[in-house]
Amino acid sequence: MSGVRTREQGEVFGPRMTLFADVLSVGLATAVSCLPLLTAPAALSSACAVLRGAGEGQPATAGRYFAVLRRRLRAGDLVAGAVALVGALLCAADLALAGAGLPGAPLFAVVAGGIGLGAAVVGLRACARPESLTDWRAAVREAARDAVRDPGGSALVLLAVATAAVCAWTLLPLAFLAPGPLALALTGVGVRHAAARTGREDVRETA
Template identity: 75%
Template sequence: MTLFADVLSLGLATAVASLPLLTAPAALSTACAVLRGVREGRPVTVGRYLRVLRGRLRVGDLADGAVALTGVLLLLATDLALAGAGLPGAPGFAVTAAAIGACAAAVGLRACARPESLTDWPTAVRAAAGTAARDAGGSALVLLALVTAGLCAWMLLPLAFLAPGPLAMAVTAVEGRGRQGGDATD
Protein backbone atom coordinates (compact mmCIF):
# COMPACT_ATOMS: atom_id res chain seq x y z
CA MET A 1 0.00 0.00 0.00
CA THR A 2 2.94 2.31 0.62
CA LEU A 3 4.14 1.93 -2.97
CA PHE A 4 0.64 2.75 -4.23
CA ALA A 5 0.57 5.97 -2.21
CA ASP A 6 4.09 6.82 -3.37
CA VAL A 7 3.07 6.22 -7.00
CA LEU A 8 0.12 8.59 -6.62
CA SER A 9 2.31 11.32 -5.13
CA LEU A 10 4.83 10.67 -7.90
CA GLY A 11 1.98 11.03 -10.40
CA LEU A 12 1.06 14.41 -8.95
CA ALA A 13 4.67 15.59 -9.12
CA THR A 14 4.95 14.31 -12.71
CA ALA A 15 1.73 16.06 -13.73
CA VAL A 16 2.91 19.36 -12.28
CA ALA A 17 6.32 18.99 -13.92
CA SER A 18 4.58 18.20 -17.24
CA LEU A 19 2.42 21.32 -17.26
CA PRO A 20 4.77 23.23 -19.59
CA LEU A 21 4.22 20.29 -22.04
CA LEU A 22 7.82 20.55 -23.30
CA THR A 23 8.94 18.88 -20.08
CA ALA A 24 6.48 15.96 -20.31
CA PRO A 25 8.91 13.36 -21.74
CA ALA A 26 11.60 14.27 -19.20
CA ALA A 27 9.06 14.26 -16.35
CA LEU A 28 7.69 10.83 -17.28
CA SER A 29 11.19 9.45 -17.85
CA THR A 30 12.24 10.72 -14.43
CA ALA A 31 9.20 9.06 -12.83
CA CYS A 32 10.16 5.78 -14.49
CA ALA A 33 13.75 6.15 -13.27
CA VAL A 34 12.58 6.73 -9.70
CA LEU A 35 10.31 3.67 -9.93
CA ARG A 36 13.16 1.54 -11.33
CA GLY A 37 15.05 2.30 -8.13
CA VAL A 38 12.51 0.28 -6.11
CA ARG A 39 14.24 -2.94 -7.23
CA GLU A 40 17.47 -1.66 -5.71
CA GLY A 41 15.80 -0.65 -2.45
CA ARG A 42 15.70 3.09 -3.15
CA PRO A 43 12.55 4.80 -1.90
CA VAL A 44 9.97 6.38 -4.20
CA THR A 45 9.73 9.91 -2.88
CA VAL A 46 8.83 13.23 -4.40
CA GLY A 47 12.11 14.65 -3.07
CA ARG A 48 14.10 12.04 -4.96
CA TYR A 49 11.99 12.68 -8.04
CA LEU A 50 12.68 16.42 -7.89
CA ARG A 51 16.43 15.85 -7.42
CA VAL A 52 16.59 13.61 -10.50
CA LEU A 53 14.35 15.95 -12.52
CA ARG A 54 16.47 18.98 -11.67
CA GLY A 55 19.39 17.34 -13.45
CA ARG A 56 17.20 16.42 -16.42
CA LEU A 57 15.85 19.78 -17.51
CA ARG A 58 18.50 20.63 -20.04
CA VAL A 59 18.22 21.94 -23.60
CA GLY A 60 18.27 18.49 -25.20
CA ASP A 61 15.36 17.25 -23.07
CA LEU A 62 13.34 20.37 -23.85
CA ALA A 63 14.08 19.98 -27.58
CA ASP A 64 12.94 16.36 -27.44
CA GLY A 65 9.78 17.51 -25.70
CA ALA A 66 9.21 20.06 -28.46
CA VAL A 67 9.64 17.37 -31.11
CA ALA A 68 7.16 15.07 -29.34
CA LEU A 69 4.63 17.87 -28.89
CA THR A 70 4.98 18.96 -32.52
CA GLY A 71 4.47 15.38 -33.71
CA VAL A 72 1.31 14.95 -31.67
CA LEU A 73 -0.10 18.29 -32.82
CA LEU A 74 0.71 17.59 -36.48
CA LEU A 75 -0.90 14.15 -36.32
CA LEU A 76 -4.04 15.53 -34.70
CA ALA A 77 -4.29 18.56 -37.00
CA THR A 78 -3.78 16.50 -40.14
CA ASP A 79 -6.23 13.84 -39.05
CA LEU A 80 -8.91 16.35 -38.07
CA ALA A 81 -8.43 18.46 -41.19
CA LEU A 82 -8.71 15.53 -43.57
CA ALA A 83 -11.57 13.90 -41.72
CA GLY A 84 -13.50 17.19 -41.68
CA ALA A 85 -12.86 17.94 -45.35
CA GLY A 86 -14.81 14.92 -46.52
CA LEU A 87 -12.16 13.89 -49.02
CA PRO A 88 -12.24 10.42 -50.56
CA GLY A 89 -10.06 8.06 -48.61
CA ALA A 90 -10.29 10.12 -45.41
CA PRO A 91 -11.62 7.21 -43.31
CA GLY A 92 -8.76 4.99 -44.46
CA PHE A 93 -6.27 7.73 -43.71
CA ALA A 94 -7.80 8.23 -40.27
CA VAL A 95 -7.30 4.55 -39.45
CA THR A 96 -3.73 4.65 -40.80
CA ALA A 97 -2.95 7.82 -38.84
CA ALA A 98 -4.38 6.27 -35.68
CA ALA A 99 -2.19 3.17 -36.16
CA ILE A 100 0.90 5.32 -36.73
CA GLY A 101 0.06 7.41 -33.68
CA ALA A 102 -0.44 4.31 -31.54
CA CYS A 103 2.92 2.89 -32.64
CA ALA A 104 4.65 6.21 -31.97
CA ALA A 105 3.00 6.44 -28.53
CA ALA A 106 4.11 2.91 -27.62
CA VAL A 107 7.68 3.61 -28.70
CA GLY A 108 7.73 6.98 -26.95
CA LEU A 109 6.41 5.60 -23.68
CA ARG A 110 8.75 2.63 -23.80
CA ALA A 111 11.64 5.03 -24.46
CA CYS A 112 10.69 6.97 -21.32
CA ALA A 113 10.98 3.77 -19.30
CA ARG A 114 14.46 2.92 -20.55
CA PRO A 115 17.49 3.84 -18.41
CA GLU A 116 19.15 5.44 -21.44
CA SER A 117 16.46 8.12 -21.51
CA LEU A 118 18.14 9.84 -18.59
CA THR A 119 21.17 10.72 -20.70
CA ASP A 120 20.60 9.90 -24.38
CA TRP A 121 17.12 10.12 -25.94
CA PRO A 122 18.07 8.93 -29.46
CA THR A 123 19.57 5.73 -28.07
CA ALA A 124 16.53 5.18 -25.84
CA VAL A 125 14.13 5.69 -28.75
CA ARG A 126 16.07 3.31 -31.03
CA ALA A 127 16.18 0.64 -28.34
CA ALA A 128 12.50 1.16 -27.52
CA ALA A 129 11.54 0.85 -31.20
CA GLY A 130 13.35 -2.48 -31.42
CA THR A 131 11.79 -3.70 -28.19
CA ALA A 132 8.32 -2.55 -29.27
CA ALA A 133 8.65 -4.44 -32.56
CA ARG A 134 9.82 -7.64 -30.84
CA ASP A 135 7.38 -7.43 -27.92
CA ALA A 136 3.98 -6.64 -29.44
CA GLY A 137 2.20 -7.86 -26.31
CA GLY A 138 4.16 -5.47 -24.13
CA SER A 139 3.44 -2.63 -26.54
CA ALA A 140 -0.27 -3.46 -26.34
CA LEU A 141 -0.04 -3.34 -22.54
CA VAL A 142 1.65 0.07 -22.73
CA LEU A 143 -1.11 1.36 -25.01
CA LEU A 144 -3.76 -0.11 -22.71
CA ALA A 145 -2.16 1.70 -19.76
CA LEU A 146 -2.18 4.96 -21.78
CA VAL A 147 -5.83 4.53 -22.73
CA THR A 148 -6.75 3.71 -19.13
CA ALA A 149 -4.93 6.79 -17.84
CA GLY A 150 -6.64 8.92 -20.48
CA LEU A 151 -10.08 7.54 -19.67
CA CYS A 152 -9.58 8.04 -15.94
CA ALA A 153 -8.52 11.64 -16.55
CA TRP A 154 -11.44 12.21 -18.90
CA MET A 155 -14.06 10.74 -16.59
CA LEU A 156 -12.88 12.45 -13.42
CA LEU A 157 -10.73 15.53 -13.99
CA PRO A 158 -8.86 15.43 -10.64
CA LEU A 159 -7.50 12.02 -11.66
CA ALA A 160 -5.65 13.74 -14.50
CA PHE A 161 -3.12 14.91 -11.92
CA LEU A 162 -2.65 11.40 -10.50
CA ALA A 163 -2.71 9.37 -13.74
CA PRO A 164 0.96 9.89 -14.70
CA GLY A 165 2.11 7.89 -11.65
CA PRO A 166 0.27 4.65 -12.46
CA LEU A 167 1.11 5.16 -16.15
CA ALA A 168 4.81 5.42 -15.28
CA MET A 169 4.52 2.35 -13.07
CA ALA A 170 2.84 0.33 -15.83
CA VAL A 171 5.36 1.37 -18.47
CA THR A 172 8.28 0.67 -16.13
CA ALA A 173 6.86 -2.76 -15.27
CA VAL A 174 6.34 -3.68 -18.93
CA GLU A 175 9.80 -2.49 -19.91
CA GLY A 176 11.45 -4.15 -16.91
CA ARG A 177 9.82 -7.56 -17.26
CA GLY A 178 12.14 -8.59 -20.10
CA ARG A 179 15.28 -7.60 -18.24
CA GLN A 180 14.21 -9.32 -15.05
CA GLY A 181 13.42 -12.60 -16.75
CA GLY A 182 16.65 -12.54 -18.74
CA ASP A 183 14.97 -12.99 -22.14
CA ALA A 184 16.11 -11.28 -25.27
CA THR A 185 13.58 -8.44 -25.47
CA ASP A 186 16.31 -5.82 -25.17
Protein backbone atom coordinates in the same frame (compact mmCIF):
# COMPACT_ATOMS: atom_id res chain seq x y z
CA MET B 1 9.37 -4.46 -7.39
CA SER B 2 10.18 -7.82 -5.86
CA GLY B 3 12.15 -6.28 -2.99
CA VAL B 4 9.03 -5.05 -1.19
CA ARG B 5 9.55 -5.61 2.52
CA THR B 6 7.06 -7.14 4.95
CA ARG B 7 5.02 -5.01 7.33
CA GLU B 8 6.88 -3.88 10.42
CA GLN B 9 5.28 -4.36 13.85
CA GLY B 10 3.13 -1.36 14.66
CA GLU B 11 2.78 -0.20 11.05
CA VAL B 12 -0.75 0.88 10.12
CA PHE B 13 -0.27 0.28 6.41
CA GLY B 14 1.62 -2.50 4.67
CA PRO B 15 4.43 -1.95 2.15
CA ARG B 16 2.12 -2.33 -0.84
CA MET B 17 -0.08 0.53 0.38
CA THR B 18 3.06 2.59 1.00
CA LEU B 19 4.22 1.94 -2.56
CA PHE B 20 0.77 2.91 -3.84
CA ALA B 21 0.93 6.21 -1.95
CA ASP B 22 4.44 6.81 -3.29
CA VAL B 23 3.25 6.18 -6.85
CA LEU B 24 0.45 8.71 -6.41
CA SER B 25 2.84 11.33 -5.00
CA VAL B 26 5.28 10.75 -7.87
CA GLY B 27 2.34 10.94 -10.27
CA LEU B 28 1.25 14.30 -8.90
CA ALA B 29 4.82 15.61 -9.10
CA THR B 30 5.05 14.34 -12.68
CA ALA B 31 1.77 16.01 -13.65
CA VAL B 32 3.01 19.35 -12.30
CA SER B 33 6.34 18.92 -14.13
CA CYS B 34 4.50 18.16 -17.39
CA LEU B 35 2.55 21.43 -17.36
CA PRO B 36 5.13 23.32 -19.50
CA LEU B 37 4.54 20.52 -22.11
CA LEU B 38 8.14 20.63 -23.38
CA THR B 39 9.24 18.97 -20.16
CA ALA B 40 6.76 16.08 -20.45
CA PRO B 41 9.20 13.40 -21.77
CA ALA B 42 11.83 14.28 -19.16
CA ALA B 43 9.17 14.32 -16.42
CA LEU B 44 7.84 10.89 -17.34
CA SER B 45 11.34 9.49 -17.81
CA SER B 46 12.32 10.73 -14.34
CA ALA B 47 9.21 9.12 -12.84
CA CYS B 48 10.14 5.78 -14.43
CA ALA B 49 13.71 6.12 -13.12
CA VAL B 50 12.46 6.77 -9.57
CA LEU B 51 10.09 3.79 -9.71
CA ARG B 52 12.84 1.55 -11.09
CA GLY B 53 14.92 2.56 -8.10
CA ALA B 54 12.09 1.48 -5.77
CA GLY B 55 12.79 -2.10 -6.83
CA GLU B 56 16.38 -1.64 -5.64
CA GLY B 57 15.41 -0.29 -2.23
CA GLN B 58 15.66 3.42 -3.09
CA PRO B 59 12.90 5.77 -1.92
CA ALA B 60 10.13 6.50 -4.40
CA THR B 61 9.17 9.92 -3.13
CA ALA B 62 8.30 13.25 -4.69
CA GLY B 63 11.49 14.71 -3.17
CA ARG B 64 13.70 12.16 -4.90
CA TYR B 65 11.69 12.66 -8.09
CA PHE B 66 12.42 16.40 -8.20
CA ALA B 67 16.08 15.72 -7.35
CA VAL B 68 16.34 13.38 -10.35
CA LEU B 69 14.50 15.83 -12.60
CA ARG B 70 16.73 18.75 -11.59
CA ARG B 71 19.88 16.78 -12.37
CA ARG B 72 18.84 15.78 -15.86
CA LEU B 73 16.94 18.70 -17.42
CA ARG B 74 19.03 19.77 -20.42
CA ALA B 75 18.68 20.93 -24.01
CA GLY B 76 18.19 17.38 -25.27
CA ASP B 77 15.19 16.91 -22.97
CA LEU B 78 13.57 20.09 -24.27
CA VAL B 79 14.21 18.99 -27.86
CA ALA B 80 12.57 15.65 -27.07
CA GLY B 81 9.60 17.53 -25.65
CA ALA B 82 9.36 19.73 -28.73
CA VAL B 83 9.45 16.69 -31.04
CA ALA B 84 6.73 14.97 -29.00
CA LEU B 85 4.56 18.09 -28.99
CA VAL B 86 4.93 18.68 -32.74
CA GLY B 87 4.17 15.03 -33.43
CA ALA B 88 1.02 15.14 -31.31
CA LEU B 89 -0.16 18.34 -33.03
CA LEU B 90 0.50 16.89 -36.49
CA CYS B 91 -1.41 13.72 -35.64
CA ALA B 92 -4.33 15.75 -34.28
CA ALA B 93 -4.33 17.96 -37.40
CA ASP B 94 -4.25 14.93 -39.69
CA LEU B 95 -7.19 13.31 -37.90
CA ALA B 96 -9.10 16.62 -38.03
CA LEU B 97 -8.53 16.84 -41.79
CA ALA B 98 -9.61 13.21 -42.17
CA GLY B 99 -12.84 14.04 -40.37
CA ALA B 100 -13.56 16.93 -42.73
CA GLY B 101 -14.97 14.60 -45.38
CA LEU B 102 -12.06 14.72 -47.82
CA PRO B 103 -11.80 11.94 -50.46
CA GLY B 104 -10.12 8.87 -49.01
CA ALA B 105 -10.55 10.24 -45.50
CA PRO B 106 -11.45 6.91 -43.80
CA LEU B 107 -8.33 5.16 -45.07
CA PHE B 108 -6.21 8.19 -44.26
CA ALA B 109 -7.62 8.31 -40.74
CA VAL B 110 -6.76 4.64 -40.17
CA VAL B 111 -3.20 5.13 -41.45
CA ALA B 112 -2.67 8.32 -39.45
CA GLY B 113 -4.11 6.72 -36.33
CA GLY B 114 -1.88 3.67 -36.73
CA ILE B 115 1.23 5.81 -37.17
CA GLY B 116 0.25 7.91 -34.17
CA LEU B 117 -0.30 4.87 -31.95
CA GLY B 118 3.01 3.34 -33.05
CA ALA B 119 4.87 6.58 -32.36
CA ALA B 120 3.17 6.89 -28.95
CA VAL B 121 4.17 3.35 -27.97
CA VAL B 122 7.79 3.92 -28.99
CA GLY B 123 7.90 7.29 -27.24
CA LEU B 124 6.43 5.96 -24.01
CA ARG B 125 8.67 2.91 -24.00
CA ALA B 126 11.62 5.24 -24.61
CA CYS B 127 10.70 7.15 -21.43
CA ALA B 128 10.93 3.87 -19.50
CA ARG B 129 14.38 3.05 -20.90
CA PRO B 130 17.36 3.85 -18.61
CA GLU B 131 19.09 5.41 -21.63
CA SER B 132 16.54 8.23 -21.64
CA LEU B 133 18.28 9.77 -18.63
CA THR B 134 21.31 10.62 -20.78
CA ASP B 135 20.65 9.85 -24.46
CA TRP B 136 17.20 10.14 -26.03
CA ARG B 137 18.35 8.86 -29.43
CA ALA B 138 19.60 5.61 -27.91
CA ALA B 139 16.43 5.32 -25.82
CA VAL B 140 14.17 5.74 -28.87
CA ARG B 141 16.25 3.29 -30.89
CA GLU B 142 16.06 0.63 -28.19
CA ALA B 143 12.36 1.35 -27.58
CA ALA B 144 11.59 0.82 -31.27
CA ARG B 145 13.32 -2.57 -31.09
CA ASP B 146 11.42 -3.42 -27.92
CA ALA B 147 8.12 -2.49 -29.56
CA VAL B 148 8.79 -4.94 -32.39
CA ARG B 149 10.24 -7.74 -30.27
CA ASP B 150 7.68 -7.43 -27.49
CA PRO B 151 4.22 -6.82 -29.03
CA GLY B 152 2.58 -8.00 -25.81
CA GLY B 153 4.36 -5.29 -23.86
CA SER B 154 3.34 -2.70 -26.47
CA ALA B 155 -0.28 -3.80 -26.08
CA LEU B 156 0.07 -3.36 -22.30
CA VAL B 157 1.42 0.17 -22.86
CA LEU B 158 -1.63 1.06 -24.98
CA LEU B 159 -3.91 -0.48 -22.36
CA ALA B 160 -2.23 1.60 -19.63
CA VAL B 161 -2.66 4.77 -21.68
CA ALA B 162 -6.31 3.96 -22.38
CA THR B 163 -6.94 3.27 -18.69
CA ALA B 164 -5.31 6.56 -17.68
CA ALA B 165 -7.35 8.43 -20.31
CA VAL B 166 -10.63 6.86 -19.18
CA CYS B 167 -9.88 7.66 -15.53
CA ALA B 168 -9.06 11.27 -16.40
CA TRP B 169 -12.18 11.57 -18.55
CA THR B 170 -14.41 10.05 -15.86
CA LEU B 171 -13.12 12.32 -13.10
CA LEU B 172 -10.94 15.25 -14.19
CA PRO B 173 -8.92 15.57 -10.93
CA LEU B 174 -7.62 12.04 -11.54
CA ALA B 175 -5.69 13.42 -14.51
CA PHE B 176 -3.17 14.84 -12.04
CA LEU B 177 -2.62 11.41 -10.48
CA ALA B 178 -2.66 9.35 -13.70
CA PRO B 179 1.04 9.89 -14.61
CA GLY B 180 2.11 7.87 -11.55
CA PRO B 181 0.28 4.63 -12.40
CA LEU B 182 1.19 5.17 -16.07
CA ALA B 183 4.89 5.46 -15.19
CA LEU B 184 4.56 2.37 -12.98
CA ALA B 185 3.00 0.45 -15.87
CA LEU B 186 5.73 1.57 -18.28
CA THR B 187 8.41 0.61 -15.77
CA GLY B 188 6.79 -2.78 -15.21
CA VAL B 189 6.64 -3.46 -18.95
CA GLY B 190 10.31 -2.52 -19.29
CA VAL B 191 11.38 -4.71 -16.36
CA ARG B 192 9.28 -7.59 -17.68
CA HIS B 193 10.86 -7.38 -21.14
CA ALA B 194 14.39 -7.07 -19.74
CA ALA B 195 13.84 -10.12 -17.51
CA ALA B 196 12.45 -12.15 -20.41
CA ARG B 197 15.38 -11.19 -22.63
CA THR B 198 17.89 -12.08 -19.90
CA GLY B 199 16.17 -15.43 -19.44
CA ARG B 200 16.42 -16.18 -23.14
CA GLU B 201 20.10 -15.27 -23.19
CA ASP B 202 20.77 -17.54 -20.20
CA VAL B 203 19.00 -20.41 -21.95
CA ARG B 204 21.13 -19.89 -25.07
CA GLU B 205 24.34 -19.82 -23.03
CA THR B 206 23.51 -23.07 -21.23
CA ALA B 207 22.35 -24.83 -24.42
